Amino acid sequence: MALRPILLHPDPRLKAAAKPVTAVTDDLRRLASDMLETMYDAPGIGLAAPQVGVPLRVVVMDCAKGEDPPRPLVLLNPRVAWASEERKPCEEGCLSIPEHYAEVTRPAEVEVEWTDLDGQAHRERFDGLWAVCAQHEIDHLDGRLFIDHLGPIKRQMITRKMEKLKRDRAREGFGQRGWHEAPL
Numbered sequence: 001m002a003l004r005p006i007l008l009h010p011d012p013r014l015k016a017a018a019k020p021v022t023a024v025t026d027d028l029r030r031l032a033s034d035m036l037e038t039m040y041d042a043p044g045i046g047l048a049a050p051q052v053g054v055p056l057r058v059v060v061m062d063c064a065k066g067e068d069p070p071r072p073l074v075l076l077n078p079r080v081a082w083a084s085e086e087r088k089p090c091e092e093g094c095l096s097i098p099e100h101y102a103e104v105t106r107p108a109e110v111e112v113e114w115t116d117l118d119g120q121a122h123r124e125r126f127d128g129l130w131a132v133c134a135q136h137e138i139d140h141l142d143g144r145l146f147i148d149h150l151g152p153i154k155r156q157m158i159t160r161k162m163e164k165l166k167r168d169r170a171r172e173g174f175g176q177r178g179w180h181e182a183p184l
Helices: 026-041 128-141 152-172
Strands: 046-048 058-061 073-083 087-094 097-107 109-115 121-127
Touching (some): 026 058, 026 073, 073 121, 087 128, 109 128, 121 128
Antiparallel strands (some): 046 058, 073 109, 087 097, 109 121
16 A cells, blocks of 8 residues: 555646546556555545546445544546435535535435455445445536535635745645645
8 A cells, every 4th residue: 555646736637527437457456555545644524536636437435434443435437316305415525635624514424336356246325424425425526616615706715825925835845745736
């Protein structure tokens, strides 16, 4: 397992749609393991492969809280199969947009279909933080960030601040694991 650098917005690779996973290989298993380690280290509750510079439809997430045991999930080719009509606002953040949060309204419950690393198909209903996280990470696979759900002024303000942060960190030779640019 290895920590992988997380891409920072704005980076064109975060806006590209990811390609479907066509085979479960040792490289894919290694990617999933690295992504889980990177997510926990960041720390975060979800991470999509495009955020570590890999344009594949792979998501890892673990929204277990407090006394709950960890529940790391690896989702290959996940998709929302059903979404409730009820919508709920939730404050979201993103490992690719550090230190910025905004309220996003999404369906309160979703059913997600995916394949696991053993090739087994799954369908599960998520609510609460799990539903928010699943939708947020699947958005990444489609080239969308949580700020794309915001109005244009707020989105532009966050983007300008992120551009400044990237310039400042580049000028300082910022090397803290997890927030620097991944190599091309």
